[in-house]
Amino acid sequence: FRILRILRMLKLAKFKDRIPALKNISLVIDKRKNEILFSLAITVIIILFTSIIIYLAEGSAQPEAFGSIPRAFWWSTITLTTIGYGDVYPITIIGKICTVIISISGIGIVAIPTGIIAAGFSELLNKKK
Numbered sequence: 003f004r005i006l007r008i009l010r011m012l013k014l015a016k017f018k019d020r021i022p023a024l025k026n027i028s029l030v031i032d033k034r035k036n037e038i039l040f041s042l043a044i045t046v047i048i049i050l051f052t053s054i055i056i057y058l059a060e061g062s063a064q065p066e067a068f069g070s071i072p073r074a075f076w077w078s079t080i081t082l083t084t085i086g087y088g089d090v091y092p093i094t095i096i097g098k099i100c101t102v103i104i105s106i107s108g109i110g111i112v113a114i115p116t117g118i119i120a121a122g123f124s125e126l127l128n129k130k131k
Contacts, residue, residue: 030122041114045082048111052078052104059097064090082108 031038053074060068067090068074077090081104092101 026123026126030119030126033126034118034122037118038115041118044114045111048107049075049078049082052082052100052107055100056092056097056104059100060092060094063094063097064092068092078104081105082111084108084112 053071056077057068057071057074061070061074068077080087081101084105086105092098
C-alpha cells in the first residue's frame with residue numbers, strides 16, 4: 003500500500019505545473035530550501051547533543067534503555083519531535099530535569115521549519131497580489 007501511495011504521489015508531481023497548489027508548494031520549498039536544510043542540520047545537532055546529555059544522566063540508572071549514545075539517540079529523536087511514545091523515560095531527577103528542557107525545546111524544533119514555510123507562502127501570496 004505504501005508503494006502505491008508513493009507511485010500516486012509521483013504521478014501528481016508531473017502535474018505540478020498544472021495544479022496551482024502543487025506549484026506554490028514547490029516554489030516555496032525551492033525558494034526556502036537553504037533555510038529548511040539549515041534548520042534540519044541544527045535539529046540533528048540538537049538531537050545528538052541531547053542524546054549525549056541523557057546518556058550521561060540516565061546511562062548508569064537504565065543501561066537497557068540509555069546504555070549507549072545510539073540508544074539515547076532514539077529517545078531524543080522521539081522526544082524532540084514531540085511524538086513521545088512513553089516506552090522509555092528517565093527515572094533520575096537529573097534525567098527528568100533534562101527531559102523537561104529537552105521537551106520544551108522540541109516545540110521550537112517543530113516550529114522553526116513551519117515558520118519558514120509559512121513565511122514563504124505569505125511572501126509568495128503577497129507577490130501574486
